[in-house]
Amino acid sequence: MADKADGTHRRTAPNGKSATSSAANNDGMAKSNGFEAQVNGEQQNDKEEQWAMAKAVAQTTASEWLLILSLIFGGCCSNAYTLELATRQLPSAGTLITFAQFFVTTISCVPHFVTFTPLPTLKQRNVPLYRWIVQVAFYFSTSLLNNMAFAYDVPMPVHIVFRSGGLVINMILGYLVQKHTYTKLQVLSVLLVTVGVIASTLDSASAAAPTSPSEPEVSAATYLTGVLYLFSALVLTGFMGVWQEKTFKLYGNQNWRESLFYSHLLSLPMFAIRGKTLWADVLEANTTTKWWFGWGVPLIPAPTAKKGLSGLLQGLVRRQRPVPVRLFDLSRLTPHSVRQSIRLDPSGFWVPSFYPPLLLNVATQLLCINGVNRLTSKVSSLSVTLVLVVRKALSLFISVMIVSGSSGSLSLWLGAAAVLLGTIGYSISKPAASPAKTKTS
Known part of the structure; x- marks a missing residue:
């Protein structure tokens, strides 16, 4: 009986080992299947997000699209046109223009964020205040620098083209700060934008020379100072985009109206720093x-x-x-x-x-902001970028052909075309593949 028992024990021992090995294999297969299920789940989530986006676009009626596009192309293009009308009369009034824009935008947002009973009180925020304070520092600085550049004989076409060069800064900051990778098409597109900005800037610099002895001469140092202001604003805008992207990632992109309100409200006290300049702008505006x-x-x-x-x-x-x-x-x-x-x-x-164009500029800015935010809530950022690129091209055409009354030089149009093609190429390029996930056992 003992031998029999031993034999039985010897026969079952291998089977026990086999069972243990089988259990380990099953465990490995389960983990592998779990990883595949996770990947499939992520793909399914991506498909669901794409379907949800397509459904949202389909649910947007024709009247809504007409309103959105009218606000963007009518409001934003009119905003650029009225800004040029105002700055052609008083190029040094950048502080006054910025203050008027910020003040009216703040007032328009008050009903959404202030309760008046029993006493005026701010409603509870969805985002911590310090996030908006940092964004305000960026936004106020960029707006002021962009408007101050008009005092240094930088024409509106250069403003439009220069602001379109933000892709370069975004790519550099994305690579250095956010550790993003980019495709060859994206890099080529950014190079096109860079060449376009340089060509347009140099062309306008040569065009700034006086055409007759009676016209005051524009020095190269004056023009370069204005370009430096625009470049500084471009860099700060890039950092603001990184900060804003992180804010919306942490607290949700449905807080765009709160961002609009606090970025303008918290900027108003900063105008006290330039109080004398602001009052001087008012006095100069009264002499027009x-x-x-x-x-x-x-x-x-x-x-x-x-x-x-x-x-x-x-x-x-x-x-x-x-x-x-x-x-x-x-x-x-x-x-x-x-x-x-x-x-x-x-x-x-x-x-x-000076005041009628200023009033129209402030009003059209509200329309422009409203249209862009409505579009952002309806479609992807890719579609928003493409629409805004077309809008900038139309603004450039209005500035050169209608306001200035000229056909524009070949260098200017080639530079603008390079910026347009580069921006579209960057927008339609597929994102670089992220590093493959490794299986963990």
Whole structure:
């Protein structure tokens, strides 16, 4: 019986070893299957996200698309056009323009983030305040630098093309800070953008030379200072993008309106640093050509171009030597027979010509911001980038062909085309493959 038992034991021992080996193999297969299931699950999630995005786009009605595209192409292009109209009259008014934009944008967002009962109080934030404070430092600096560059004879086409060169900074920061990898098409596209920016900048620098002895000469140092401002703003914009991307990744991209509100609200106290410059801009704006808005032709000439409010008041109480004026007579909109029967005395008001373009610029900026954010909530960032690239190309056309009244040089258009092609190439390129995941047992 003992021998029999031993024999049985000897026979079952190998089977026990085989069972242990089989269990180990099963465990390995389970882990392998678990990894494959994880990969398949991630692929399934990607497909679900793509389907959800396609479904969201399909649910967007034609009227919504018409509204979004009208806000972007109408609002953003008009914003660039009115900005150029204002800066052509007063190139040094960058601080005043920036303050007006920030103030009105803040006021427009107040109903969403302030409760007025029983006392005005800020609503609870979804994002910590320090995240917005850092973003404000970037945003305020870039806006101020971009607008200040107009005082250094940097034309609007260079502004448009230069801002389109942000891909270069984004790629460098993405590689150094975020450890991103890029494809050959992406690198080639960025090189195209770089060449386009340089070509357009150099072309405008040569065009800035005076065409007649009576025109003031623009020094190379002045122009390069303006370009340096634009470049600094471009770098800060890149860092702001990295910071904002991380903020939305941590707290969700549905907080874009909160970002808009706090980035403008927290910037307003910073204008105290440039209070003297801001007041000087207001005084200079008051000296621009006077426009008459009212019924009939005014009997009192426009006040003389004297700085400050006193000049305006003085012109209203006594006759002064007229300055260049422009009349907007509303009576011209009515039939002659109606004007003869009414016979109203002329009534209206004078306004410095700088303020109407400024008012339109602030209003169109609100439309532009609204359209871009609506588009961002509907489609992918790729589609947003493509739409904005086309918008920038249209703004460049308006600036060169309509505002400046010229056809533009070959170098400028080649540079703009390089920026456009480079931006589109970067947008349509597939992201570089991420490092393969390794199996762990």
